[in-house]
Amino acid sequence: MPEGVAGASGQRATRAQTWRRRGADVAAVLVPTVLFALARTVDSNLLLLVTIMVYVVLAQGVNVIYGFTGYLPFGYVGFFGAGAYGTYIAVAHLGAGAVEATVLGGVCAVLVAIVLIPLLRLRGAYFAIASLAAALALSSLVSNPSLQSVTNGPYGADLSQVFSSGGSYWTAVVIVAFAMLVVVVLRRSRLGLQLRAVRADQVSASYAGVNVVAARTGAWLLSALLAGLAGGVYAWAISTFYPTAVFDTTISLFAIVFALFGGVGTVLGPVVGAVVLYYVYNAIGVNDPQYFQLIFGVVIVVIALFLPGGLAAVLLGARRRLATRGADAG
Amino acid sequence: MKVHRRLLGLAGVCAATGGVVAIAATQAQAGHTRASAASAPKQIVVGTLYASSGAYAADSIPQYDGVKFWVNQMNKQGGVYVAAYKKKIHVKLVAYNDQSSPTTAATLYSQLITQNHVNIMIPDFGSVLTAPAVSIAQDHHQLLFDATASGTVFFTPNNPYIVGAGIRNSAFWPDPLVQFLVAKHIKKIAILYDANDFDAAQAATLDHGLIAHGVKPVYYQSTATTTTTYGTLIDSIAATNPQAVIELGYNTNDIPFLNTLPSAGHKFNMVFTVFPGQLPQLFQQQVGTKNLGYTYTYATPPLVPYPKVNLGLNTAQFSRAFKAAFPSQAVDYPAMAGYGTALIAQEALNKATSFSQLAMRRAVGNASGKLTTAIGQFKITKDGEEEGEFLPVGQVFPSHGGTAIKVVYPTNLATTKAKYPAPKG
CATH class of the missing domain: 3.40.50.2300 (Response regulator)
Structure with missing residues (x-):
């Protein structure tokens, strides 16, 4: 075969691959967003849909911090609660509109994350426990009666003046799109590569010129932003809440399990995990919590033992095997 | 081998999830009812x-x-x-x-x-x-x-x-309690309350009511609603030598608080908690006659x-x-x-x-x-808030191997006299 022809063919293949990859990325952002936008025509329970979207965003946030850096944040709900209360403060004290307040909720969570950056010096179980302690401390701080003039202390937050079920729903759709975009861009970006290198071997990555501290801090702040936005839109959607409702550690646990079930380090895994498991929870966990807890426990054990990469790893593996068989048959 | 294990795992998860969804769908269908608007x-x-x-x-x-x-x-x-x-x-x-x-x-x-x-x-x-x-x-x-x-x-x-x-609204609950404390000339009062709407509102009413009668609580402190360990808090309260200790929490707080009091080694003339009057059987079971005896609580129906x-x-x-x-x-x-x-x-x-x-x-x-x-x-306000309910002060008395809660204040509703100070031992 003449050299020139082979070169052109190879270039075409590379270009095709690039376009396919870009198409997959665009689809990864658009498909969940469009499906959630259309979901209200199928399910009239808007708050259920908002809650699922909130968990999708939280699972993506866990994906960013755990999937890309290996830091498992059991106190992730701290950012969620900070976002909810940031939104409340923005509405009640700054007179912000609901959408602006939701964005400010995200900013508030980032500010909390900046304060908690020293936690990144810890690893493994120590980090998980320290982040949980930080979330509990934040909850106590927010509900302290001495802060009544700022957070309304233990008396709860009231956002009923800006309540809008439709407005919070569409804002949640936009936040889902943003979360998907963040993960897609992160996965393809230089920062994403650096984070994966750090996760695989911190020392080698450092020798290769990766600024380990900056990369981890970036992922930490991004994941806090996502949780803060989720907390903000959730606060808007329910509008009347107490500190115990938005600093409930079950929220962290659900987000982590949803992300693990779907597959961390992937784009769509956490989305599938959150949607499937939350619907299951809402359908069966409500009236038969004992069965749900049993099934939930079994699912977690099965994932930990047999599917550490979650559903996404299995599906990708199956696709690869099919492709290999197809090539062999050809 | 690894592939088989993964596939087995996936099959297990899918079967479990599928089963759950099927059951859920059946339940949702069964529970779905609509009322006709026309008739x-x-x-x-x-x-x-x-x-x-x-x-x-x-x-x-x-x-x-x-x-x-x-x-x-x-x-x-x-x-x-x-x-x-x-x-x-x-x-x-x-x-x-x-x-x-x-x-x-x-x-x-x-x-x-x-x-x-x-x-x-x-x-x-x-x-x-x-x-x-x-x-x-x-x-x-x-x-x-x-x-x-x-x-x-x-x-x-x-x-x-x-x-x-x-x-x-719980902010109105402590009104009779304030009157009772004033009537008994109890001047040194410690208030420990949980940082939640229900308890903080009571604490604020109590604090303001006492101050209005010239009594400033010697201890006024909030704690997290999740608190179940009270040893250190009780020591801090005891250090202020109060005559009466008012603990305002949910039943999940009141029970450990009352159970910790004897082991903390302090004895107070009066101890008040919120929930024994609402859930007397639960408190009898979880706290027992010895720890519950002679403490005070809100008396609610059916006690009233x-x-x-x-x-x-x-x-x-x-x-x-x-x-x-x-x-x-x-x-x-x-x-x-x-x-x-x-x-x-x-x-x-x-x-x-x-x-x-x-x-x-x-x-x-x-x-x-x-x-x-x-x-x-x-009776409700124009905004819909209930305002008709009245909660007298009750005291827990040992009775026939168990306990009985009797109304001790206000006097027109009282079924017995308060035993103050509480008997030692």
Whole structure:
């Protein structure tokens, strides 16, 4: 075969691959967003849909911090609660509109994350426990009666003046799109590569010129932003809440399990995990919590033992095997 | 081998998930009912939530039983009378388990309204689990018959879709307690309260009330609602040498507090906690006569009986009938609050001339101050907040191997004299 022809063919293949990859990325952002936008025509329970979207965003946030850096944040709900209360403060004290307040909720969570950056010096179980302690401390701080003039202390937050079920729903759709975009861009970006290198071997990555501290801090702040936005839109959607409702550690646990079930380090895994498991929870966990807890426990054990990469790893593996068989048959 | 294990794992997860979805779909189908708007509905759908587990289970389950009791009573009588249709209609109860989670409760309230299309909605126990219902109900123009939430943020002039049908705002609860402390000339008072709406409102009233009588508490401190370890806090309180210690918490706080007192080695002349009066059997079981004896609490129905009522059963009749219907369930205040709240919903259906939520709200407003049920007078403010309930001070006395709570203040309601200071040992 003449050299020139082979070169052109190879270039075409590379270009095709690039376009396919870009198409997959665009689809990864658009498909969940469009499906959630259309979901209200199928399910009239808007708050259920908002809650699922909130968990999708939280699972993506866990994906960013755990999937890309290996830091498992059991106190992730701290950012969620900070976002909810940031939104409340923005509405009640700054007179912000609901959408602006939701964005400010995200900013508030980032500010909390900046304060908690020293936690990144810890690893493994120590980090998980320290982040949980930080979330509990934040909850106590927010509900302290001495802060009544700022957070309304233990008396709860009231956002009923800006309540809008439709407005919070569409804002949640936009936040889902943003979360998907963040993960897609992160996965393809230089920062994403650096984070994966750090996760695989911190020392080698450092020798290769990766600024380990900056990369981890970036992922930490991004994941806090996502949780803060989720907390903000959730606060808007329910509008009347107490500190115990938005600093409930079950929220962290659900987000982590949803992300693990779907597959961390992937784009769509956490989305599938959150949607499937939350619907299951809402359908069966409500009236038969004992069965749900049993099934939930079994699912977690099965994932930990047999599917550490979650559903996404299995599906990708199956696709690869099919492709290999197809090539062999050809 | 590795591939097979992964596939086996995937099959296991898929089978479990598929099974769950199938069961859930069947349940959802079975629970789905719609009322016809054109004519009288075949049934009045009452929607509520309960918590079978978690922090609020001990109060939520009896409240739910109280509502169930009312539904059974109505159906035995051929249904509830609905004035808008001038006929009795069968009552159907739709209830979901929120497991004490506000997040779960929020989606379930939405489900009750948008999918079960309930006619009457009674939220779960307490402010934390009622809060997610408030804006959703307002948005869907669904009237909430609030049983046990006392949140100050719920009742506003621009929200006609909530009415306090059971419990009074907790900020008013300590008024008789303040009078009692003043009457007993108790000057050194320690107040420990949980940082939540329900307890902080009581603490603030107590603090302001005492200061108005020239008594400044020697200890006034909040703690997290999740607190269950009280040794250090009790030591700090003891260091101020108080005559009376007031601990304001939920039952999950009161029980460990009372159980820690003897082991902490301090003895106080007076100890007050909130929930022994509401859940006496639970406290007898969990705290015991020795630790509970001579402590003080709010006396609530059925400890405070209302023999003359003009709606439903009186307190004694309810206690007997409830015991017969739920032999394993104690007759306590949350059960009575559930029943009392359902009675107010009954009044709304009995009197509303059209079958709309606002017509029911108007009917309830018209009944304010005119009704007495097994839990006392029903009286609401123009914003819908309950203001008729009155909680006297009760003291726990050892009795026949167990305990009995008797009203000790105010004197016109007292059934015995307070034993102050509490006997040592």
